[in-house]
Amino acid sequence: xxxxxxxxxxxxxxxxxxxxxxxxxxxxxxxxxxxxxxxxxxxxxxxxxxxxxxxxxxxxxxxxxxxxxxxxxxxxxxxxxxxxxxxxxxxxxxxxxxxxxxxxxxxxxxxxxxxxxxxxxxxxxxxxxxxxxxxxxxxxxxxxxxxxxxxxxxxxxxxxxxxxxxxxxxxxxxxxxxxxxxxxxxxxxxxxxxxxxxxxxxxxxxxxxxxxxxxxxxxxxxxxxxxxxxxxxxxxxxxxxxxxxxxxxxxxxxxxxxxxxxxxxxxxxxxxxxxxxxxxxxxxxxxxxxxxxx
Numbered sequence: 056x057x058x059x060x061x062x063x064x065x066x067x068x069x070x071x072x073x074x075x076x077x078x079x080x081x082x083x084x085x086x087x088x089x090x091x092x093x094x095x096x097x098x099x100x101x102x103x104x105x106x107x108x109x110x111x112x113x114x115x116x117x118x119x120x121x122x123x124x125x126x127x128x129x130x131x132x133x134x135x136x137x138x139x140x141x142x143x144x145x146x147x148x149x150x151x152x153x154x155x156x157x158x159x160x161x162x163x164x165x166x167x168x169x170x171x172x173x174x175x176x177x178x179x180x181x182x183x184x185x186x187x188x189x190x191x192x193x194x195x196x197x198x199x200x201x202x203x204x205x206x207x208x209x210x211x212x213x214x215x216x217x218x219x220x221x222x223x224x225x226x227x228x229x230x231x232x233x234x235x236x237x238x239x240x241x242x243x244x245x246x247x248x249x250x251x252x253x254x255x256x257x258x259x260x261x262x263x264x265x266x267x268x269x270x271x272x273x274x275x276x277x278x279x280x281x282x283x284x285x286x287x288x289x290x291x292x293x294x295x296x297x298x299x300x301x302x303x304x305x306x307x308x309x310x311x312x313x314x315x316x317x318x319x320x321x322x323x324x325x326x327x328x329x330x331x332x333x334x335x336x337x338x339x340x341x342x343x344x345x346x347x348x349x
Contacts, residue, residue, distance in 0.1 A: 061115050063090040065108040069241065079239065080104060102129060106240045109137060128154065132163060135170055136242050144177040165191045165203035172210060185214060202243055205234040209250040212257070228257055232266070248274060248287040255294055264302040271295050289320035289329055293336070300340050311345045 066076050066086075073086040080103045081096060088094040095101060105111065111130045131154055138147035151170065159167065172187035191207040194200055212227035231254055238244040251270055258267035274291050296313035299305045314333060321329040337343075 057089070057093050057095040058115050059088075059090045059093040061110065062086070062104065062108065065110055066090075069108065076104065076107060080107070106133065106242070109133070109241045128156075128159075128163070132166060132170075133242075136166070139170055139173050140242070140245060142177070144174050148174050161194060161200050162203075165194055165200040165207075169203050169206055169210075172207070176210075176214075181214060185211065188214075201234055202236050202238060202247060205231055205236045206246055206250050208234070209254055213253060216257070228254060232270070245286060248291075252287055252290050252294070255291070259294060259298055259301075262301070264298045264305070267298055268295065271298075285320055285323050289317050289324055289326055292317035292320060293329060293333060296333075297336060300336070308346070310340075310342070314342070315345050 066073070073090070074083045077083045077086045081100050085096050085100065086104075089096060089104075096104070101115070105115065111133050113130065131150060135147045135150050135154075138144070138150065147170065151167075151174065154167075156167065168187045168190045172184045172191075175181075175184035175187060188207040188210050191200070191203050194204075208227045208231035212224045212231065214224075215221075215227065216224035218224075231250075236247055238247045251273060255267045255270040258264075258270065271291050271294060274288065275295065292313050296310045296317060299307060299310040299313060314337065317333055318330065320326075321333065
């Protein structure tokens with residue numbers, strides 16, 4: 056039996072309208088029929104909707120065995136991705152080892168290599184992680200694996216930065232800035248934002264504020280983002296405020312607007328650590344009052 060209420064509940068948790076969920080996949084009417092009449096769409100459409108909501112096919116069918124076996128690999132990849140994002144690396148690795156990876160498409164190959172790289176980092180297997188991330192870079196670039204290419208470059212930059220191999224790190228970070236990424240699911244959006252934040256911090260630490268702010272604005276000025284998520288938004292606003300206060304050529308009055316937004320999102324995300332950092336930043340810069348941008 057198809058469980059349309061699961062689609063509805065997850066959509067509302069992500070603050071998405073039916074039209075936003077449907078965009079680029081199907082019509083709003085299809086979503087309505089799924090949620091209100093338990094009418095399942097085609098398998099291809101359902102897989103895309105599940106990816107956008109971070110659901111598995113098992114979540115939306117009471118009898119998962121009724122679905123074609125060809126979808127099991129994609130379903131397992133979704134589960135592994137969720138486990139990696141939750142830092143449940145042991146469970147993710149166990150499930151990964153059960154995968155049959157014959158005839159993978161380029162997107163799934165890149166996704167699998169990225170997951171293996173993340174798991175390798177969690178077990179301090181740096182060389183294996185480097186191998187996995189580099190394997191993504193050797194794949195023929197296309198619109199389907201651009202996200203994983205971007206993520207791999209940021210991961211490699213981070214690895215070499217921690218090794219104090221600055222020139223190599225700089226190479227990977229610079230390459231990452233030239234990759235155009237358009238996430239289409241919640242999972243992709245969270246990975247993208249996490250890595251984009253790392254990249255923004257890297258350029259901020261180098262006092263390359265223009266480059267850092269350009270990357271920050273990919274999130275803060277993106278009015279076309281169909282997946283409205285609050286995660287990491289507080290960190291981006293905080294970094295924007297810090298850049299403004301550190302950059303002598305900036306208008307310091309803009310910092311108030313960024314700090315107000317950072318506080319609002321940090322409270323929404325219950326990010327107490329960031330609230331403390333905001334307090335310290337204000338104290339360091341003798342900011343006692345925040346003014347709303349006019």
